[in-house]
Each structure stands twice: as C-alpha cells, then as structure tokens.
Amino acid sequence: MGMERRGKPPVVAIVGATGAVGVEMIGCLERRAFALESLRLYASARSAGKELEFRGTPLKVEELTEASFAGVDLALFSAGSAISKQFAPVAVRAGATVIDNSSAFRMDAEVPLVVPEINPQALRRHRGIIANPNCTAIISITPLWPVHRANRIVRLLIASYQSASGAGAAAMEELREATRAYLEGRPYEQRVMPHPYAFNVFSHNTRVDPVSGYNEEEIKVREEARKIFADPQLRVSATCIRVPVLRAHSVAITFECQRPIAAEEARRLIAGAPGVKLVDDRERNYFPMPRDASGGDAILAGRIRQDLSDPSGRSIALFVAGDQLLKGAALNAVQIAEALIAPGNG
Amino acid sequence: MGMERRGKPPVVAIVGATGAVGVEMIGCLERRAFALESLRLYASARSAGKELEFRGTPLKVEELTEASFAGVDLALFSAGSAISKQFAPVAVRAGATVIDNSSAFRMDAEVPLVVPEINPQALRRHRGIIANPNCTAIISITPLWPVHRANRIVRLLIASYQSASGAGAAAMEELREATRAYLEGRPYEQRVMPHPYAFNVFSHNTRVDPVSGYNEEEIKVREEARKIFADPQLRVSATCIRVPVLRAHSVAITFECQRPIAAEEARRLIAGAPGVKLVDDRERNYFPMPRDASGGDAILAGRIRQDLSDPSGRSIALFVAGDQLLKGAALNAVQIAEALIAPGNG
Numbered sequence: 001m002g003m004e005r006r007g008k009p010p011v012v013a014i015v016g017a018t019g020a021v022g023v024e025m026i027g028c029l030e031r032r033a034f035a036l037e038s039l040r041l042y043a044s045a046r047s048a049g050k051e052l053e054f055r056g057t058p059l060k061v062e063e064l065t066e067a068s069f070a071g072v073d074l075a076l077f078s079a080g081s082a083i084s085k086q087f088a089p090v091a092v093r094a095g096a097t098v099i100d101n102s103s104a105f106r107m108d109a110e111v112p113l114v115v116p117e118i119n120p121q122a123l124r125r126h127r128g129i130i131a132n133p134n135c136t137a138i139i140s141i142t143p144l145w146p147v148h149r150a151n152r153i154v155r156l157l158i159a160s161y162q163s164a165s166g167a168g169a170a171a172m173e174e175l176r177e178a179t180r181a182y183l184e185g186r187p188y189e190q191r192v193m194p195h196p197y198a199f200n201v202f203s204h205n206t207r208v209d210p211v212s213g214y215n216e217e218e219i220k221v222r223e224e225a226r227k228i229f230a231d232p233q234l235r236v237s238a239t240c241i242r243v244p245v246l247r248a249h250s251v252a253i254t255f256e257c258q259r260p261i262a263a264e265e266a267r268r269l270i271a272g273a274p275g276v277k278l279v280d281d282r283e284r285n286y287f288p289m290p291r292d293a294s295g296g297d298a299i300l301a302g303r304i305r306q307d308l309s310d311p312s313g314r315s316i317a318l319f320v321a322g323d324q325l326l327k328g329a330a331l332n333a334v335q336i337a338e339a340l341i342a343p344g345n346g
Numbered sequence: 347m348g349m350e351r352r353g354k355p356p357v358v359a360i361v362g363a364t365g366a367v368g369v370e371m372i373g374c375l376e377r378r379a380f381a382l383e384s385l386r387l388y389a390s391a392r393s394a395g396k397e398l399e400f401r402g403t404p405l406k407v408e409e410l411t412e413a414s415f416a417g418v419d420l421a422l423f424s425a426g427s428a429i430s431k432q433f434a435p436v437a438v439r440a441g442a443t444v445i446d447n448s449s450a451f452r453m454d455a456e457v458p459l460v461v462p463e464i465n466p467q468a469l470r471r472h473r474g475i476i477a478n479p480n481c482t483a484i485i486s487i488t489p490l491w492p493v494h495r496a497n498r499i500v501r502l503l504i505a506s507y508q509s510a511s512g513a514g515a516a517a518m519e520e521l522r523e524a525t526r527a528y529l530e531g532r533p534y535e536q537r538v539m540p541h542p543y544a545f546n547v548f549s550h551n552t553r554v555d556p557v558s559g560y561n562e563e564e565i566k567v568r569e570e571a572r573k574i575f576a577d578p579q580l581r582v583s584a585t586c587i588r589v590p591v592l593r594a595h596s597v598a599i600t601f602e603c604q605r606p607i608a609a610e611e612a613r614r615l616i617a618g619a620p621g622v623k624l625v626d627d628r629e630r631n632y633f634p635m636p637r638d639a640s641g642g643d644a645i646l647a648g649r650i651r652q653d654l655s656d657p658s659g660r661s662i663a664l665f666v667a668g669d670q671l672l673k674g675a676a677l678n679a680v681q682i683a684e685a686l687i688a689p690g691n692g
Contacts, residue, residue: 155655159505159598200637208628213651237655239598252505252585282554291546305559309501309583
C-alpha cells in the first residue's frame, strides 16, 4: 500500500461497491475487522447516491471520477476490465495501491497475481497494482498447492460447474426470474445470459477462440494457474460450464503428478491446505456442494480418489466447491490487502 | 424375440409402464410406428388400473404377476433391478425376449449390452435377455464410436452433469417442488434425493465404494463402456454429478487416442456418428445444452477441440448432451427391439 502512510491504518476505496463482488468486499472488511481509517464507496453515476452500511453506519456511494483517489491508500476494484484499465493507473498515480478483481492486468508480467495461500511472496514486487485471480482458477488450485509442492503437478484437467454470480448480480436475478417463469409456464426473455438458464447448463458465456476452441474463461484458468504456481510448464485443459446455481462454483478436477501419489497422501495434503475444508464422507455420500460452500470462506474439497484411468498411479481425481463471490473474488482481494499490511510486507 | 412367432408382429409388454422411462417407451413405440400385434402395460399394484394412451386408444395398466408374460414376445423392462431380477427370467421362460433397462444383467457375460449404433452384432448371441446400458454411458460413448474405430481410444475421462430424470419421475417432481419452495422462501424437505436439489449440484446419489471412492454410477460408466466397445483395456475414469436439470444429461469428455488426432478429424468422425448431431458453433457460442437435447432423439456433440494438456496431440475434449429418458433409456431400448426384428437378426 501507499508507503507514505506506513504506520497509520489505510484509507480504503471500493470501486464497484454496489456490484455483487463490491457488496461482499464491504462485508469481508467488516467481518474480518480490517483496520482502516475510512472507507469510500465508488460506483457509476447510475448507482451514486445509494447508501450501503459499513460497521453500522450508512455510507453514501459516490460517482467514480479521476479525482476519487486523493488520499486513498488502498483501492479494491471490481467494476469490470474497462473501468480497471481506465482508473487503476489514475489510482496508482494518486498514491494508492490497487487490488484489481478484473482480468485487465492479470497476465501483465509486472503485476503480481496472488492467492495469499499460494504465492504471498509475489506481493513484494508489485508496482502499485495487484491482480486478484479468476474465480475458477482460485477455487481449483488453492486445494492443490500443497500437492504441487510435495510432488509437482504436471497436468491439470478441469470441468467446471459455475454459478450465476460470476456474471454479476443481474445474472443471479436472471436465474431466479427465468426459473420462476419456467415453473409458472410463462415465457422469459433472457437479458444477461446468452442462453436459457432455468434448469439448463451451457458452455461459459465468454468469447470462444475460433482457432483453439477454448473460451476466455478456460484460457484464464490455464494461464492464471501457471502464473500463480509460477510454473509455465504446467499443462492445463479446462471445460467451463454454467450451471443453474446462484453463487458457488464447483469443479471436477483430475491432476497428474510427476511421481506416483496415493489417494491417501493426496487427501492428507489437500486436507492441510490453508483455506480448504475436507468434505469427503464416502459412507454418507457427503461431498462438496455449492449449497454448503455458499456464504463460507472455505473451499470444500472431497471425492479424492485415485484416477483409475492412469495406470502409472500418478493421477488423482477430486471435486471442489467454493463461494465465487467470497474466496473466488472479494475474500481473496481482502486477504491480499491483509497480507500487504502485515508486518514484513510493508 | 420369441422365435416361435417369427413372421408375425410381436405382442409387446412394458414392465414399469407408469414410470418416467415406461411412459417414454410407449411414446417411442408410437412415434416410430413400431409394428406390434398388441401392447400390454404392467406396473406395481399401486399403479394398476391407471390408463395410458397408445395410438389413440386408452390401455389399462395391469398389475405385474408371474402370469403376465403368457403370449408375450417382447418385454421391455424398466422397473428397477429388483423387479428385473425377479421377473425377467419368468418372462424368458414364458417365451419372451426381454430388453432390460435396469443394471441387473448388464455385466452378465451371457447378456448382450447393446447400443444399436455401436454393437448391434452382439444381439445375435442373446439368450433371452438383452441389457440396455446406463444412460450416461450411452450418451458419452455413442459419439465416440467412429473415433474409436478409426484411432483406438485408450483413455476416457468423464465429468457428468446429470439430470433428475435418471432418478425417476419423483426426482423430477422434487426438483420442481424444491426449486419452487426455494424461490418462495419456504422450507422443503427432500424425499427422493439425499441432498437439497434447488440451485445445487451434488455427487451422484449412488453408493460410493469405500475402497476406490468411485460411486456405482461411475463404475457403471467404466465397466459398460468397456463391454459395449468390446475393449476391456479401455481406461476410464468418471466423475458423476447431479445438476438441477430435468431430463437431459450433459457430459464433459476428454479422450486419448492411440495415435495423434487433429480436432478437425475428430469433429468429422463425431459428426458422422449415427444418432449424433453436431452442435459446435464457436462464433455464436452455441454448443450442446440439455434444454436443446430434451425431447429429441439425437445426442448433441460439440466443443470439439484439441486437449491442450496433452502435448502428444492424441487427446480431444468435447461436450455432449442427450435426453436421458430417450436415447439414455427408452429410445435405445426400442431401437434394440427394432434391431431384433430387422431382417437378418431374427
């Protein structure tokens, strides 16, 4: 954060405060008793004037302008790539450190891309902007980090079950409304998603690369996993799918290690991963579910078993679920802020 | 079928006629103008007396008893494994040929397990019972058969997005009711599924093997794919997941061939697979969806692309969707019946 204010609690700004992630950022700062001098909330002109509560006090949302960052030490951005590209450099010039939840700077070699449980050391070399990774990437790889350290993961195969929240509050509302209409036999014209969402699943609503056939979400998972693990050799293939779930992503993962690994060893390593909770009850058929992950900080991991299709014994299958708005976005951003102000990272 | 009646259209019985699959069996026989002398409908005592329409005529559902199969040439069973185990041998002794949709006989070495587009020749050696495969197995492997013939598939990785219908009509109703309750803020006590179904996904509701960690559905996919492909060496790993979708299963598939295969070649082979429709529009982001697969005979296949995590160029990723009640169950059973009476299979 702004070094000039070292020793004093920071002035914090949230850009995109009225969005699905922005609201959760406010909640995370409050719930985690984040030490700050003051909190400023910014959004588009359309949302300016709204009031949001922080620590029992209503705060008025202001319109984001180039002048918004005077005196701000730490700016949490979650208002889309275009806003981040335009305003993050403005915030940095005004002396703020930016934690950006958009994809705008994630693959910039000068910008750390951080999951605090994995690569907090990357924070040391930031130049004003720190990128918060893609939600599916965070939820997929956080449980795998201790495995990767013990027995390098060389290949990662992912099939996701992604919630509406990744496309914002309007998509969550569309899922509810489209489902209500379906159950009542009424037509519903979708406005946010490209396909009917009620009782349906569809390939992720990002542009598909015409050459490779991968969509942008899948490419993010691949590139960001490599950058966060600092392992450009990691081989990744993802299939990203939307499912009619409100706010937690689930992921079916198969990974291959450099050396053979027993399911028990993988389970022990994953169970010990910070930020991860093992939910792996074979007898009761109780495993990670988005319903249980929603509203919680932990990534749930289970169904950890040997991949029977790899006779070398180097592959493990598992299933994870994590709150897309919390660990997939707001919580991870606030954890980055906490790591920044922790002693030794100033 | 009963050889003694060769040349005359068969007397057909449906066991489990009032179930989700039974109703679709009646529909398939009608829609495909299946030549039959008469149709008899059987169910449990609880459902006996109900009337179901066939070709414009109401047929009364009778209670299934050991005497039900007198004069029956062809019996389509879809009333669960216990009923099949008890009554299929009775039907065979009465001279009927049984096409059984349960898992009771699928892995019996004497019982053909048939997808007519893949292994119709297996019908020649039946001894009265023919097994209809697991829905997820049918929907996953039917599109892959031409690939397997051209360039042997050695490894198959599957993550499924399975609908409520696989657990029967009551599960479909539970999904509707649980979702309605959720949207209205009412509590809902699930009666069919082991977990809340509204806006949730969960690991398949079959018993999990305590040693391997795979559930019965995943083991079926593995064993049945091997048997239908007549390839016991095929290496398969599946993760089977329920999603809040009513009646079509989707599957994210990655397969590895013996030799390198280009995505274009895989697409050409899959597009030519009987029973499969290519839905693979990268520009419009239009790919297989359960909404589009529901009520249709075709398995939709798309998102066909090189698996970037396999540098040998031997792996392909794709996404498929198929109606669980039709190609996943009733339609495949009726297609088996059609193949049985076709010239050359008598």
